[in-house]
Each structure stands twice: as C-alpha cells, then as structure tokens.
Amino acid sequence: MQITNGCIEALNLALRAVAQPGDTIAVESPTFYGLLQVLESLGLRALEIPTSPQTGISIDALELAIQTYDNIKAVVVVPHLQNPLGSIMPDAHKQRLVQLCETSAITLIEDDTYSELVSETKRGDAPLRAMKSWDTTGNVIYCASLHKILAPGLRLGWMTAGRWQARVEMLKFSQTRSNEELSQRAAADYIASPAYDRHLRRLRSTLLVQRQQTAEAIASHFPAGTRLTVPDGGLSLWVELPQQLSSKQVFDAALQEQILVSPGLMFSNSLRFDPFLRISCGWPVDKEVEHALRRLGQIVRSLLP
Amino acid sequence: MQITNGCIEALNLALRAVAQPGDTIAVESPTFYGLLQVLESLGLRALEIPTSPQTGISIDALELAIQTYDNIKAVVVVPHLQNPLGSIMPDAHKQRLVQLCETSAITLIEDDTYSELVSETKRGDAPLRAMKSWDTTGNVIYCASLHKILAPGLRLGWMTAGRWQARVEMLKFSQTRSNEELSQRAAADYIASPAYDRHLRRLRSTLLVQRQQTAEAIASHFPAGTRLTVPDGGLSLWVELPQQLSSKQVFDAALQEQILVSPGLMFSNSLRFDPFLRISCGWPVDKEVEHALRRLGQIVRSLLP
Structure with a gap:
C-alpha cells in the first residue's frame, strides 16, 4: 500500500x-x-x-x-x-x-x-x-x-x-x-479505536437526515418539473432543472448572493449536463441553509421562460 | 507564495x-x-x-x-x-x-x-x-x-x-x-519565535564541527591521493578517490557492512563522477561513525590496484 x-x-x-x-x-x-x-x-x-x-x-x-x-x-x-x-x-x-x-x-x-x-x-x-x-x-x-x-x-x-x-x-x-x-x-x-465506528455510524445518520431535509426544501421551493432522486448515501444531491434551464445562469445569479452550487457544466467536457445542479447537503439545514435553498428556488423560477 | x-x-x-x-x-x-x-x-x-x-x-x-x-x-x-x-x-x-x-x-x-x-x-x-x-x-x-x-x-x-x-x-x-x-x-x-534563530545558529555550529571531524577522519583513514575541500556549510562532503577508483565498487563493499555512502555515479547520467563519493556529515562523529569511516578507508585502500 x-x-x-x-x-x-x-x-x-x-x-x-x-x-x-x-x-x-x-x-x-x-x-x-x-x-x-x-x-x-x-x-x-x-x-x-x-x-x-x-x-x-x-x-x-x-x-x-x-x-x-x-x-x-x-x-x-x-x-x-x-x-x-x-x-x-x-x-x-x-x-x-x-x-x-x-x-x-x-x-x-x-x-x-x-x-x-x-x-x-x-x-x-x-x-x-x-x-x-x-x-x-x-x-x-x-x-x-x-x-x-x-x-x-x-x-x-x-x-x-x-x-x-x-x-x-x-x-x-x-x-x-x-x-x-x-x-x-x-x-x-x-x-x-471503537470511536471510529461510532463516528461513521453517527456521520451516516446525520447525512441521511441532511439529505432528506435538503431534498424536502428543494421539493418545497423549486418550481414544478424539478427532478431529483435521493441517493443511498453521500454528501450531495444531483438536481435536474425544469425545461432544460441552464444551471450556469442559476450559478451566476446565486453566486451574487453568496449561495454556492456546482453547475452541471463542470461535470463534463460537453454541455450535456447544463440543466443539472449539484447541491451539497454537507451541512445541517438550519435557517441560513433553508433561506439559501428558498432563494435558489426563486432564482430558478425567475429564469423560467 | x-x-x-x-x-x-x-x-x-x-x-x-x-x-x-x-x-x-x-x-x-x-x-x-x-x-x-x-x-x-x-x-x-x-x-x-x-x-x-x-x-x-x-x-x-x-x-x-x-x-x-x-x-x-x-x-x-x-x-x-x-x-x-x-x-x-x-x-x-x-x-x-x-x-x-x-x-x-x-x-x-x-x-x-x-x-x-x-x-x-x-x-x-x-x-x-x-x-x-x-x-x-x-x-x-x-x-x-x-x-x-x-x-x-x-x-x-x-x-x-x-x-x-x-x-x-x-x-x-x-x-x-x-x-x-x-x-x-x-x-x-x-x-x-526567537527560538528559531537560536536553533539555526546552533545547527550551523554543530554542522561546522561535524564537517571538520568527518574531514579529519577521512584524512586519517583514506589512502594518499584522496582529495576533498570542506565546503562553507551543509551536510556532506564530496570526496575524490585516488587513482580514478570506482565509487560503485566502494559503495557495494561498504553496503555489505551496512555503511551507506552515495556513489558519484548517482549525481550524473554519465559515468563522469564515478571516482567520487558523497559522505554525509549529518551525524556527530561518535565511535560508530569513526569506525565506519576507518572501515571505508580500508575498503578504498583494498580496492587500489
């Protein structure tokens, strides 16, 4: 090794x-x-x-x-x-x-x-x-x-x-x-030490809650036609925007309000994933994160034709 | 930076x-x-x-x-x-x-x-x-x-x-x-902290002593024709062996006695520096190092034609 x-x-x-x-x-x-x-x-x-x-x-x-x-x-x-x-x-x-x-x-x-x-x-x-x-x-x-x-x-x-x-x-x-x-x-x-296994179990259950809370906030605040599947683990959600909306535009507008998301464009050398956003759920959904997800939903809505 | x-x-x-x-x-x-x-x-x-x-x-x-x-x-x-x-x-x-x-x-x-x-x-x-x-x-x-x-x-x-x-x-x-x-x-x-400057001054004077002691041991134990100049600092001496002797042979023989030196060959893609040895003086010349340098001198002598 x-x-x-x-x-x-x-x-x-x-x-x-x-x-x-x-x-x-x-x-x-x-x-x-x-x-x-x-x-x-x-x-x-x-x-x-x-x-x-x-x-x-x-x-x-x-x-x-x-x-x-x-x-x-x-x-x-x-x-x-x-x-x-x-x-x-x-x-x-x-x-x-x-x-x-x-x-x-x-x-x-x-x-x-x-x-x-x-x-x-x-x-x-x-x-x-x-x-x-x-x-x-x-x-x-x-x-x-x-x-x-x-x-x-x-x-x-x-x-x-x-x-x-x-x-x-x-x-x-x-x-x-x-x-x-x-x-x-x-x-x-x-x-x-036994602390490591305890840490991992706690981390998994914390992330499970955060993924669910983040997905629920997206379901509440993003416009109809937004799609996502909650994965069986991990730190982020892969969200498809409605009507082939460009995530680059969402990223630019969100960044101006200091909200950071990863636009789908970054995950390919093609433009294929432009209508996707990777949204982190590495933090608890507190008031600040809830607010950011609500603003993000409004930004997406405002960019719809 | x-x-x-x-x-x-x-x-x-x-x-x-x-x-x-x-x-x-x-x-x-x-x-x-x-x-x-x-x-x-x-x-x-x-x-x-x-x-x-x-x-x-x-x-x-x-x-x-x-x-x-x-x-x-x-x-x-x-x-x-x-x-x-x-x-x-x-x-x-x-x-x-x-x-x-x-x-x-x-x-x-x-x-x-x-x-x-x-x-x-x-x-x-x-x-x-x-x-x-x-x-x-x-x-x-x-x-x-x-x-x-x-x-x-x-x-x-x-x-x-x-x-x-x-x-x-x-x-x-x-x-x-x-x-x-x-x-x-x-x-x-x-x-x-001021400790850093003190450390550096102490390190320099320690290395000065070690370079001199190592050079003296080489002068005592290596055969006539061995050449070296003690540099104005640092951790090692560059030693030229007498009669274009191959440092590779010295290295091989020394390694068998667990004495490690760097043969000149390693410092070039050519064979030009084969008659040189780099000898570290990063340690105090205690009995063990003194013994190793004496053995090294004997090995060099034994390889002379």
Missing part, C-alpha cells in the same frame, strides 16, 4: 503510472470535475461513458468504446456513491467491469472515496465489496482517502496499485516523497 | 509549469540525483552543465549550451551549498545568470534548500541574496523547504513562481490540493 496526499494524489499517480500524454482515459459521465482537471493537467484525453444514477457506468457503452478507440489506457470509476450521481454499482456490474478491463488490457482505476458514506440501510449486513476484491491479476488500482469521512483537514489517502505498485512508489517518491508521519499516526490510532 | 510538500514537489510543479515531455532542462553537473529522477519521471531530458566546487554552475558553458540547443526550457540551480559540491555562487554570478536566462527566454528555477546551512563565517553580516532578488520580470521560480533546517519529518516546502504562479497554483491543486494546516501552523509559530 502507498500512502498519498489525499485521493487526488493517488489518482494522479495511477494515471501517470499507466498513461502517457496524449493517451485516452475513459471516465463516467457526468464525472467529478476534479478528475477532468487532473486529466487535462497531465495531457490526457477524457472519453465520457454514459453513467446511470441507479447502476453507475454503462458497461455496454464502455465495451463499445473499447472496440471503437484503440488508445484507451484506463477507466476511472467511482463504484460507491458516484460523484455527482450518487449511484452504487451492483456487485454483478463491478465483477463484469473488472473482467472486461482485464480482457481488454485496460487498467481499472477504482476511486473508493465514498463507500463509508453509504447509508446503513443500503449497506445491510455484508460489507460493500470493492472492485479490487475481484482482481486476480493486479489490473485494478484501488484509491481511497479519509478526507470525506474523517477530517477534511487531513490530506490522507492511500492506494494499492496491483502490477503498477513499483512504478507508483517511484512516482510518489519523485513527486512528493513520503507523507508526514504525525497525522498518519493520529489517524491510525483513531481508526483502531 | 505556494506551500508545497517539500522542495521536491515545488521542483515538480515548476518543471511541469514550464516544460512538456521531451523538452530539455539544463542542470548542474554533478547534480542532486533526486532531480535527475524527477526529470526522468516527467519525461524531460537533462543537459548537464559543468559546475565548479568554488563558484557553482559555469555560466559560460550554459551560454554555449543555449546557443547550441534550441529546446532548453529551464535551468535548475542550487546557488547556496550546491548538492553535492557545496559550492556557493558569488553574487556577480547569480546576477549574470538571472540576466542570461531572461534574455534567452529560459526559466531559472532556483532551489534554495540549503542557504540557512551556510556557515556563520561565510554568511558575514549581510544576508545571502537569492537569485530571485535580481528578478524584475518574473522569470525566476524560487523553491525552498524546511526539511533540511528544521525537521526532516515535516514535508513543508514553498515556492514563488513569478509569471508561472497561476499555472503552478492550478497544478498544485490538481496534484495534491493544499497542504495540511497543522504542521504549517506549528512551523509558523516556531519560525516567528
């Missing part, structure tokens, strides 16, 4: 290990804008694969893309609570994806930042299975971090890179040397 | 900001092996410029190289206590180098990791001048860190990137996000 400066360094190292500038990387669409920025900064091309809010990346579409393009070096997938959709891949899909990547000689980069935020109900009794657990040949690079589940102030991620482990370790040493020890020791002590 | 994970991340970001894979970067010769590894990992070519133990990089040679090769994008220079030579550039050289780089449209990347380790005598009354201080156009990227002077366990470096500042900030965000805050706060408090 390699400790990294957050999951973002793990993704950088994974991509640098398997691809050269000019190569193509398949990504979910919509996808986390930070990944698109990493790809651009490394001179890599993003190939966007349709992704479902229910079951995650379309494996059929990926298979077609692999047959069509011959320079896809890797695919980056968030199997649990995909960002921004919140989808959770069924185990059968995960297994099929691992096999497809293996037979196609394409590296599967698994970004598992959010699995601990999947709701208690959805988790059930069996632990969530990482795609890496089906990997028998070292073709899956697994990346995760404590950033979203323990403390945003910590920059602690980790990765296990299968057959690229030695190259990843060389690149990590060359890029930033090893991580500082103090925060690793503090986090390790905490994770080993 | 941008805080980084040590000077090594600052160098990575500086190089990524100004060069593309395939570009050429001029470096001192011999140079820090870590820099050669960074260049290789980024797909950059190293062009080695002769460097003097007294005055640092040869500006005449660099000027010739610039006239000869048309794809040199940057030059990386350690002006104070060059690693491994220990040279300190005279101010007139620094100023001339800044001007040459500016007129040649080549970025000057200044690695100032060691300036606080220059001895009290050499420092004199005026503070050492960074090359960046002559930069009027933003063509110098200044990089430094606390790693060698405060605590090796901290990964705290920083850089100021002149006209590449915005690009460096984007790359830093994309590569590792911001550094953790805790160690920055702790270091900032300490640096602002």
Whole structure:
C-alpha cells in the first residue's frame, strides 16, 4: 500500500503510472470535475461513458468504446456513491467491469472515496465489496482517502496499485516523497479505536437526515418539473432543472448572493449536463441553509421562460 | 507564495509549469540525483552543465549550451551549498545568470534548500541574496523547504513562481490540493519565535564541527591521493578517490557492512563522477561513525590496484 496526499494524489499517480500524454482515459459521465482537471493537467484525453444514477457506468457503452478507440489506457470509476450521481454499482456490474478491463488490457482505476458514506440501510449486513476484491491479476488500482469521512483537514489517502505498485512508489517518491508521519499516526490510532465506528455510524445518520431535509426544501421551493432522486448515501444531491434551464445562469445569479452550487457544466467536457445542479447537503439545514435553498428556488423560477 | 510538500514537489510543479515531455532542462553537473529522477519521471531530458566546487554552475558553458540547443526550457540551480559540491555562487554570478536566462527566454528555477546551512563565517553580516532578488520580470521560480533546517519529518516546502504562479497554483491543486494546516501552523509559530534563530545558529555550529571531524577522519583513514575541500556549510562532503577508483565498487563493499555512502555515479547520467563519493556529515562523529569511516578507508585502500 502507498500512502498519498489525499485521493487526488493517488489518482494522479495511477494515471501517470499507466498513461502517457496524449493517451485516452475513459471516465463516467457526468464525472467529478476534479478528475477532468487532473486529466487535462497531465495531457490526457477524457472519453465520457454514459453513467446511470441507479447502476453507475454503462458497461455496454464502455465495451463499445473499447472496440471503437484503440488508445484507451484506463477507466476511472467511482463504484460507491458516484460523484455527482450518487449511484452504487451492483456487485454483478463491478465483477463484469473488472473482467472486461482485464480482457481488454485496460487498467481499472477504482476511486473508493465514498463507500463509508453509504447509508446503513443500503449497506445491510455484508460489507460493500470493492472492485479490487475481484482482481486476480493486479489490473485494478484501488484509491481511497479519509478526507470525506474523517477530517477534511487531513490530506490522507492511500492506494494499492496491483502490477503498477513499483512504478507508483517511484512516482510518489519523485513527486512528493513520503507523507508526514504525525497525522498518519493520529489517524491510525483513531481508526483502531471503537470511536471510529461510532463516528461513521453517527456521520451516516446525520447525512441521511441532511439529505432528506435538503431534498424536502428543494421539493418545497423549486418550481414544478424539478427532478431529483435521493441517493443511498453521500454528501450531495444531483438536481435536474425544469425545461432544460441552464444551471450556469442559476450559478451566476446565486453566486451574487453568496449561495454556492456546482453547475452541471463542470461535470463534463460537453454541455450535456447544463440543466443539472449539484447541491451539497454537507451541512445541517438550519435557517441560513433553508433561506439559501428558498432563494435558489426563486432564482430558478425567475429564469423560467 | 505556494506551500508545497517539500522542495521536491515545488521542483515538480515548476518543471511541469514550464516544460512538456521531451523538452530539455539544463542542470548542474554533478547534480542532486533526486532531480535527475524527477526529470526522468516527467519525461524531460537533462543537459548537464559543468559546475565548479568554488563558484557553482559555469555560466559560460550554459551560454554555449543555449546557443547550441534550441529546446532548453529551464535551468535548475542550487546557488547556496550546491548538492553535492557545496559550492556557493558569488553574487556577480547569480546576477549574470538571472540576466542570461531572461534574455534567452529560459526559466531559472532556483532551489534554495540549503542557504540557512551556510556557515556563520561565510554568511558575514549581510544576508545571502537569492537569485530571485535580481528578478524584475518574473522569470525566476524560487523553491525552498524546511526539511533540511528544521525537521526532516515535516514535508513543508514553498515556492514563488513569478509569471508561472497561476499555472503552478492550478497544478498544485490538481496534484495534491493544499497542504495540511497543522504542521504549517506549528512551523509558523516556531519560525516567528526567537527560538528559531537560536536553533539555526546552533545547527550551523554543530554542522561546522561535524564537517571538520568527518574531514579529519577521512584524512586519517583514506589512502594518499584522496582529495576533498570542506565546503562553507551543509551536510556532506564530496570526496575524490585516488587513482580514478570506482565509487560503485566502494559503495557495494561498504553496503555489505551496512555503511551507506552515495556513489558519484548517482549525481550524473554519465559515468563522469564515478571516482567520487558523497559522505554525509549529518551525524556527530561518535565511535560508530569513526569506525565506519576507518572501515571505508580500508575498503578504498583494498580496492587500489
């Protein structure tokens, strides 16, 4: 295992290990804008694969893309609570994806930042299975971090890179040397204690309430035709605006009142997701947040034709 | 200013900001092996410029190289206590180098990791001048860190990137996000206190003693023909072996007895520095170190023809 400066360094190292500038990387669409920025900064091309809010990346579409393009070096997938959709891949899909990547000689980069935020109900009794657990040949690079589940102030991620482990370790040493020890020791002590599990259970139930409250506020304040599905965990909601309204316009107007939302445009190199907004539910819905969501609804309404 | 994970991340970001894979970067010769590894990992070519133990990089040679090769994008220079030579550039050289780089449209990347380790005598009354201080156009990227002077366990470096500042900030965000805050706060408090200056003065006098003791032990135990000049500061000595003996052989034999030295080969992509050893003097010369230096001298002697 390699400790990294957050999951973002793990993704950088994974991509640098398997691809050269000019190569193509398949990504979910919509996808986390930070990944698109990493790809651009490394001179890599993003190939966007349709992704479902229910079951995650379309494996059929990926298979077609692999047959069509011959320079896809890797695919980056968030199997649990995909960002921004919140989808959770069924185990059968995960297994099929691992096999497809293996037979196609394409590296599967698994970004598992959010699995601990999947709701208690959805988790059930069996632990969530990482795609890496089906990997028998070292073709899956697994990346995760404590950033979203323990403390945003910590920059602690980790990765296990299968057959690229030695190259990843060389690149990590060359890029930033090893991580500082103090925060690793503090986090390790905490994770080993019963307090960590208690923290995670409390965090999941807090987020469940916040997701529901935020969704209810949106239902109350946004105009008819607004659509959203509350995901089975996580920190945000993916909201479709009515009548193909541009989220860019909503973003600009909201920012003037210091209300921050993520416009759908950011989650793709295309304009496809312009009518979507990602709204965070990382805070309790207090009066201020309730007010902001009400104003946001009014802004959306005012922009309707 | 941008805080980084040590000077090594600052160098990575500086190089990524100004060069593309395939570009050429001029470096001192011999140079820090870590820099050669960074260049290789980024797909950059190293062009080695002769460097003097007294005055640092040869500006005449660099000027010739610039006239000869048309794809040199940057030059990386350690002006104070060059690693491994220990040279300190005279101010007139620094100023001339800044001007040459500016007129040649080549970025000057200044690695100032060691300036606080220059001895009290050499420092004199005026503070050492960074090359960046002559930069009027933003063509110098200044990089430094606390790693060698405060605590090796901290990964705290920083850089100021002149006209590449915005690009460096984007790359830093994309590569590792911001550094953790805790160690920055702790270091900032300490640096602002009088204890920091006391620490630096004590460190300089300790290192002065250790350099002298190490040099004396080498003079006693190594065979005739061994050459070294004690530098005006820093953590290591650059030792030339007698009769062009290969340091690789010395390294291999010493390692078997758990004595670690850096063979000259590591400091160049050529074989030019094979007859040199870099010997650390970062520890007090106690019985164990004295014994190791004596054994090292015996090994060198045994390898002589």
